[in-house]
Amino acid sequence: MADDYPRINETYHRCLSFVSSRYGVSDSDISALTSVQNMCSNLSKLAERSRQLQGVLDLEQTAPADLAKPLYGYAAPTVVFISLLLNTVLVRNLTSKRLRSPTNVILAAMAIVDTLTGLVMMPYFVYAYTLDGYKKYPSMVWCYVYQYGRLLIPTCLHTIALWLTVLLSWQRYVGVSSRSCLRCICQYKGISLAIAGVVLFSCVLHSFQLLMYLQPITVVGKELFDQKGVILVETCSQRLSDRISNDSFIYIYTWIRLTLAEIVPCVLLTCFNVLLVKVTYVSFSYRRRLVIGNKLVQSTELRLILRTSAMLLLIAFSTLLVELFVAVNLLIKFVQEYHKTLQLISQDVLSRCTVISNFIIIATFPLNFVFCVCLSSGFRERLWRCLKPSRRRKITPRQLDPGQPEPREPVQQISLISVLRYSRQST
Incomplete structure (x- = not known):
């Protein structure tokens, strides 16, 4: 048995x-x-x-340890540390006076949200997989870290980053296609209100997880025995409010998350990317006809338009690829949990796909910096000025011999003819 x-x-x-x-x-x-x-x-x-019976929270059952330990325990902290450095440089340069713009404000907000997502998850990853904390039942402190630092806050921040990518694509499309809508979305006030709305929407969307609370329990530890006898540990269990059943919570929350946090943003990203490519091509052709006689203007203005649009398209396209993988995993998980008889893939394969998709999301955090360096000449110039040491002329006083008088500055002589010529031009 x-x-x-x-x-x-x-x-x-x-x-x-x-x-x-x-x-x-x-x-x-x-x-x-x-x-x-x-x-x-x-x-x-x-x-x-x-x-x-008590529903103990077992960290070993949340993810396959043989895959989660190398990805979450070692690779993820390294990527998050690199992202922290690169995104700090990215935000500092995008918010400078020379590069500050509504589009760059959205890019800076995305970099901040991605960095916060990685930093919030790091305590749990280090404890559970770097220090092998998954081998024992967590204490109440680490139960709260798992509940909020692994599930609630990172999920909410990731949804904010996804909708900010949608906002970025829409803002670029509106800015290229229509001049009448620039006042509402291409100014700092409109962008600030849009970012605040995205944050509020994401927080309300994932507020359903607050219905789940942690209850302290005492169970037999995984080690079973020690020198004193049976080991009893104080840990926790995840419980729902008595008014809501577990099946109803999974059904409602998963559908809301799948629809508003995955499907709708992916569809909007696809539509805006297609429209942006079309509008960029039309605008490129129109401006090329306008400046066809001036090769200098043609080589600078058109190249700037193409590089900016290509940078934003790469950011949106990389986000779209990752989110499609996450949406498919979430859909399969929902179908298998709601329809017990329908098993598309095994639970072990689904858990491994979830670990891989989460790590891919973490691995995309430094990509915005890479895209800006490769396709934004203004960002490269600003970055080079920050990294390049400033060269200042060293002024050394002239050594004078004792008793030698200090030399006078030469006095510029102004002729009378030049004065009369200047007075005639001014009159």
Whole structure:
């Protein structure tokens, strides 16, 4: 029976290992004793049954450890640290007086949100996978870190970043296609109100997760025994309000998140990107006809338009590819949880795809800096001025011999003819 339940089987073998190490005999000899087998079997079933009834939060079950440990525990902190450095430079340059514009304000807001997303998740990743905290049940402090620092706040920030990308595509499309709408979206006041609306919308959208609260519980630890006896740990369980059933919460929240945080933004991004490509081509052709006689203007103005549009298209397209992968994973997870009989893929494969998609999202945080460096000449010039050490002339006083008079500055002589010529021109 222990082979049919992986958790019970794992607890059962831990019990045998403890008894064998306690009495100094091998596991095979202990396994041959019927009394020890019965004790470990009953204890493992009782402990696992108690954990299931209380709904204990097991970090080991949230993600496959063999994949999450290298990605979340080692690669993700490195990427987040690099993103923090690059996005700090990006925000500092985009908000400077020379490069400040409504479009760059949106880019700076996206960089800030991406950096905050990575920083909020780092404490949980370091504890759970870098320091192997997933091998034991979390304390109440780490339960709150998981609830808010891993689930609620990063999800909300990621939705803000996605809708800011939609806002960026729409703002660029409006700015290129229509001059009458520039007052509402291409000025700082309109952009600030739009960003505030995106933040408020995302917070309201994910406020459903506040219905889930953490309840302190006491269960048998994963180690089962120590020198004093059975290990009891104080941990937590995730509970919903008594007025809402678990199935209803999963159904409503998943549909709302899938629709408003994944499908609708992806559709809008696709539409705005297609329209932006079309409008950019029309505007490029029109301006090319206007400046066809001036090669200098033609090579600067048109190149600037193409590079700016290409940079924003790359940002939106990379976001769209990642979000399509996330939306497919979320849809499959919803279908399999709501329709128990319909299993499209195994739960292990779905968990691995979720880990990979989350890491891909983290890996895209430094891409905005890369796109700006590659396609924005103004950003490159500003960055080079910040990195290049300033060269100032060193003024050294002239050494004079003792008793030598200080030389006078030469006096410029002004002729009478030049004065008369200047007075005639002024009159």
